[in-house]
Every structure is written in C-alpha cells, then in structure tokens.
Amino acid sequence: MDNLFGMTFERWRKALKENHYRIDPPYWGRAFKLTTITMYTSRQLKTRFYPYQDAVAAADPPTPTFVLGHWRSGTTLLHNLLSMDERWGSPTVFDTMNPFVFLSISGEMLRAQRDALKRKRAMDNVEFDPLSPGEDEFALGKISLRSPYIGWSFPKNEAHWDRFITFRDATEQEINEWKEGFLWFLKALHVKYGKPMLLKSPPHTGRIRLILELFPDARFIAIHRHPYQVYRSTRHFYETALPQGYLQTPEEGAIHQGILRRYEEMHQVFFEDRVLIPKDNLHELSFEDLVEDPIREVEKIYEAVGLDGFAAMLPKLEQFVEEKHRNYKRNPDTPLPDAVKAEIAERWHRSFEEWGYEV
Numbered sequence: 001m002d003n004l005f006g007m008t009f010e011r012w013r014k015a016l017k018e019n020h021y022r023i024d025p026p027y028w029g030r031a032f033k034l035t036t037i038t039m040y041t042s043r044q045l046k047t048r049f050y051p052y053q054d055a056v057a058a059a060d061p062p063t064p065t066f067v068l069g070h071w072r073s074g075t076t077l078l079h080n081l082l083s084m085d086e087r088w089g090s091p092t093v094f095d096t097m098n099p100f101v102f103l104s105i106s107g108e109m110l111r112a113q114r115d116a117l118k119r120k121r122a123m124d125n126v127e128f129d130p131l132s133p134g135e136d137e138f139a140l141g142k143i144s145l146r147s148p149y150i151g152w153s154f155p156k157n158e159a160h161w162d163r164f165i166t167f168r169d170a171t172e173q174e175i176n177e178w179k180e181g182f183l184w185f186l187k188a189l190h191v192k193y194g195k196p197m198l199l200k201s202p203p204h205t206g207r208i209r210l211i212l213e214l215f216p217d218a219r220f221i222a223i224h225r226h227p228y229q230v231y232r233s234t235r236h237f238y239e240t241a242l243p244q245g246y247l248q249t250p251e252e253g254a255i256h257q258g259i260l261r262r263y264e265e266m267h268q269v270f271f272e273d274r275v276l277i278p279k280d281n282l283h284e285l286s287f288e289d290l291v292e293d294p295i296r297e298v299e300k301i302y303e304a305v306g307l308d309g310f311a312a313m314l315p316k317l318e319q320f321v322e323e324k325h326r327n328y329k330r331n332p333d334t335p336l337p338d339a340v341k342a343e344i345a346e347r348w349h350r351s352f353e354e355w356g357y358e359v
Contacts, residue, residue, distance in 0.1 A: 144181030
C-alpha cells in the first residue's frame with residue numbers, strides 16, 4: 001500500500017469519494033488501517049511541517065532533470081546510475097512515501113533504522129532501501145491525488161485515475177491541482193537538499209507538454225526496452241506487487257487490457273510531444289545498451305544533453321556498477337503466448353518501428 005500510505009486523512013477521504021466509497025469486503029480491514037494511518041499523518045502534518053512552512057513557501061527550486069520511460073523499462077537502474085553525481089539531489093524512497101513529514105525526519109534517524117526497513121521489491125530482486133533514490137510519482141499521488149497510482153488500489157475505477165498519465169482528458173482544475181502539488185513538493189525538496197533535482201517517474205513520459213509549461217528548459221533522458229520484455233515484466237509487477245495494496249479485486253482480463261492501453265496511450269503522447277523539447281535537451285537510450293555498458297551509456301547522456309562533470313563522478317559510478325549492477329540477478333523470462341505477442345506487435349507497433357525492435 002505504498003501508493004496510499006503517507007497521505008492525509010482529508011486526501012484519503014477525497015480519494016474514497018471519487019471511488020464512490022466502493023471497497024470490496026475482503027479489503028475492509030485494510031481500508032480501516034489506512035484510515036487510522038491517514039488520521040495520524042494529518043495530525044503529524046500540523047506539528048511536523050509547521051517549522052518549515054515559510055521556507056517551503058519562499059523556496060525557488062531550479063529546473064529539474066527528468067528520467068522518462070514506461071514502467072519496467074529500466075528507469076530505476078538509470079536513475080540510480082545518474083544519482084551517483086552528487087551535484088544532483090533525488091528524493092529518497094522515504095521522502096516520496098512521506099511527503100508531508102519527511103522534512104522533520106533527520107538522516108541520522110533514518111540511517112539508524114535502515115537495515116530494519118530494507119527488503120527486496122516484490123516484482124524483482126532490486127533492494128528496497130529507504131535512502132535510495134525514489135519515484136516522485138508516489139509523493140505526487142498523495143499530495144494532489146492526480147496520479148494513476150491511486151488507481152492501483154481501485155482497479156475497478158482505474159480509468160478515472162489513468163487519465164492522469166497524460167492529462168489529455170483531465171479538467172483544468174485537475175491539471176492545476178497536479179501542478180500546484182508538483183511545485184509544492186519540489187519546493188520542499190529544495191529546502192531539504194538545496195540542489196537541482198533528478199526526478200524519475202514513468203507517468204512523466206506522457207506529461208512532456210505539462211512539464212515544459214512549468215520548466216521550458218528542462219532536460220529529459222528517456223529509456224526504452226523491447227516491448228515484449230516490457231509487457232512481460234509489467235504483467236509480473238501487476239500480479240506480484242499490486243495485490244498488496246488492493247481495495248478492490250480487478251475484473252477478469254483487466255490487467256492484460258490495462259497494460260496494453262496504458263502503454264499505447266503513454267507512447268502516443270510521448271511521440272507527439274517530444275518534438276516540443278528544445279534541441280539538445282532530450283536523449284533517448286535503450287535498456288539493452290545500458291545493461292551492456294552502463295558507464296559508456298551514462299557518458300553518452302552527459303555528452304548529448306550538455307552536462308559536464310562526468311570525470312568527477314566516474315569513480316563513484318564505477319563502484320556502483322561493480323558492487324550493485326554486475327551481481328544483480330534478473331527474474332527468468334517466461335515465454336509469451338503467440339496470441340499475446342501478436343496483440344502487442346499490433347497495438348504497440350510504433351515503438352517497434354521507432355526503436356528498431358524485432359517483432
């Protein structure tokens with residue numbers, strides 16, 4: 001339930017209202033637990049955030065750099081590699097899970113509890129570390145509610161929440177709620193880190209137009225992966241990780257069709273809107289190339305988008321690759337049925353064409 005833990009009671013009540021208070025009976029206990037936790041978070045917000053509210057309101061964060069890519073395309077690996085450059089700041093997993101109180105929790109307190117909080121992610125073998133770079137989308141969902149991640153818990157109403165991948169069908173009020181929440185979180189991060197932020201969120205892949213409205217000179221680093229592998233890994237993610245946060249049981253066939261639709265909609269908008277990015281502010285790379293030679297691919301990113309300082313961060317990058325990346329064991333591949341491959345090839349055909357993947 002990481003997508004809902006950390007929101008306030010007021011936002012939890014609003015999320016329930018937008019889902020018509022529909023919770024399936026097997027999850028009533030989970031909903032009660034969430035209600036209790038969100039009430040506690042609301043009380044904590046009033047006391048823990050108070051000392052920082054003036055600093056947050058006055059903060060003027062610099063333009064972030066954005067890591068883009070569909071879920072399970074290698075965004076976490078890319079984010080971790082780039083975060084070796086200490087000139088950037090990245091929200092930690094803890095920050096994104098607790099966007100309303102993270103400023104009041106010291107690094108020393110978190111480091112003291114780090115080993116107890118570490119675990120392996122349910123969908124892969126990546127270590128869950130509260131101090132590792134986190135995905136800002138989790139925070140944005142809790143702050144603004146304008147995120148597809150709320151729909152992970154309400155799969156019978158996922159179409160309502162999936163609108164916030166691209167915001168093409170969102171109202172002006174919903175767009176403004178997202179923008180206000182995004183800027184508030186960036187300001188809070190700036191108070192904590194005082195650095196330009198490196199942000200990673202798969203849904204941002206469909207939000208280039210909105211991001212450029214806020215940050216016209218933003219840089220984007222977009223990673224892609226063979227569509228069959230993306231489908232296979234995303235399906236595994238939906239079947240292993242998401243049930244831990246269900247408040248509704250998805251309908252028969254909803255997972256398969258949802259994966260196809262979200263990928264299709266996200267990339268249609270990405271291909272349309274990437275032309276809006278200023279020259280030399282976008283670099284695209286493949287997951288396959290990144291895995292094969294991560295150091296060279298990171299160097300190419302620096303060259304492509306005009307970043308300096310690669311030599312300075314190289315020793316730390318090499319250490320990360322040696323200690324974390326080389327020994328990482330991926331989940332074994334399972335063959336996709338021919339009918340599923342045919343459907344993917346038909347509906348995601350532009351990705352195959354754009355990036356030269358074999359059908």
